[in-house]
Amino acid sequence: MKKDKVVDVDFSESIKNNKGKIGGLITAIIVAIIAFVIISGSFYSVEEEEQAVVVQFGKVVTTNTAGLYFKLPIIQSVYKVDMTTHGIGIGYAVDDNGQNITIDDEGIMITSDFNFVDIDFYMEYKVSDPVGYLFNSEDPEEIMKNVALAAIRSTVINYSVDEVITTGKSQIQAEVKEILAKELMNQDIGLMVTNISVQDAEPPTAEIIQAFKAVETAKQSKETKINNANKYKSEQIPAADASADAIIQAAEAAKEARIAEAEGETARFNAMYEEYKKYPLITKQRMFYEAIENVLPGAKVIITDGQTQEMLPLESFTGEESAAPKNSLANDTASAEGGNN
Structure with missing residues (x-):
């Protein structure tokens, strides 16, 4: 009975020792994990096309460009912003198959001559201020798109439907971009438009589209006829100039001949008058005879x-x-x- 008691005491002590070792091991593992998390969270890298905004207790501490940086773990947070140029369609969207889908609420607009036109734009933009982009609005892209729609509508309404579809596209693009730049600066959402261009502009119905195509064909025919007329003009003007020069030269020659003839007549009259003063009667008779002979x-x-x-x-x-x-x-x-x- 004494031997059994001794064995029980040794086994319980062994269990106690093992529990102590396991607890220490778990503690060490936890400490190591915490240390790893702290150390790994103390460094961050920024790519070439990004900028990082460091925030501490809700305030912006600094912004960093490409590189490896240190931050205070847990206390500081890092937000990375893509600074590359992005594109968005206005009046249409692109589906998963790469096909354009018309958005009537965005693309159909009214013109100055009270016609409707379906016009699509492609806008390129990028982040100009990472801090403003992150914290000045909840959805800066949506705000930018609404501002763009307002700028486009306020510009298109100043042009006739014919100008919107044909000759006024470049002027519309320039005016819309200028208005957008001012409005985005006032909104202070950290975005800027780098380019905006008209992708397509056409009447909203098939019948009107056909009519405008006929108008466009007529305009092209008009331009062709004008070019042909200018070509004919450039060919005929030199010939007309040469003919005019010939007529002028002939007139100058006739002028000189008439002047010479008149001078000769004057000289002959003066000579006859001198003779008349000497012999009036004979001169009169001679002139009479010559007139009768003629x-x-x-x-x-x-x-x-x-x-x-x-x-x-x-x-x-x-x-x-x-x-x-x-x-x-x-x-x-x-x-x-x-x-x-």
């Missing part, structure tokens, strides 16, 4: 003294002239010359 070429001129009446014979059938007229003409000429003297 008016009645080949006519026979008979001059008398105006007092003697006589019957002049007709020309003979043989072509011989009678002697009487010759003598009479000679006598009259002699008397005229004697009178002048």
Whole structure:
């Protein structure tokens, strides 16, 4: 009986010793885990395209760019923000198969001429202020999209449907981007728009789409005709200029000829006038004879003294002239010359 008691005492002491060793081992494991957690939570890394915001007791302590950093475990928290450029569709969305899905509530807008147009935009944006992005709003992307929709509607309404679909796209994009930049700065949500572009713009119904396509075809035909007309103009102008130069040169030549002729006539008149001043009567008679020769070429001129009446014979059938007229003409000429003297 004594031996059994001794064995029981030794076994209980062994159990007590083992429990002490197991408890120490568990404590060591727990301490090691806590130490590992503390040490691993004291360091963090930031990638190249990220920025980290360190917060302590609800206040921002610092922001860090790419690299490895230390923080106080448990006390400090780190929020990482993606700083790369992202894209979002306005007026449409992309499904899992990569197909565009139209969102009528966003894309259909009214124009200045009270028409409807279905217009889609693609907007590229990125985080400009990590702190504002994290803490100034609950959903900055949604706010940005609503601001973009307001800016687009307030801009499109200033243009006619024809301008929205055809010629006014670039101007609309520029105005929307400018309005967005100002509004996002006022909202202070930490986002900025890097680019916004019109993806597509068309009337909301098939019939109107067909009508606008016909209008677009007519405009292209108009441009083609204008280009052809300008081409014809550029071809014809040199020929017209050459013809005009030829006409001008001919006119200049005619002008010079007329001037020379007039100067000759003037010189001849002056010479005749000088002779007239010397012998007025003879000059008058000479001018009269020359005028008669010009008016009645080949006519026979008979001059008398105006007092003697006589019957002049007709020309003979043989072509011989009678002697009487010759003598009479000679006598009259002699008397005229004697009178002048």
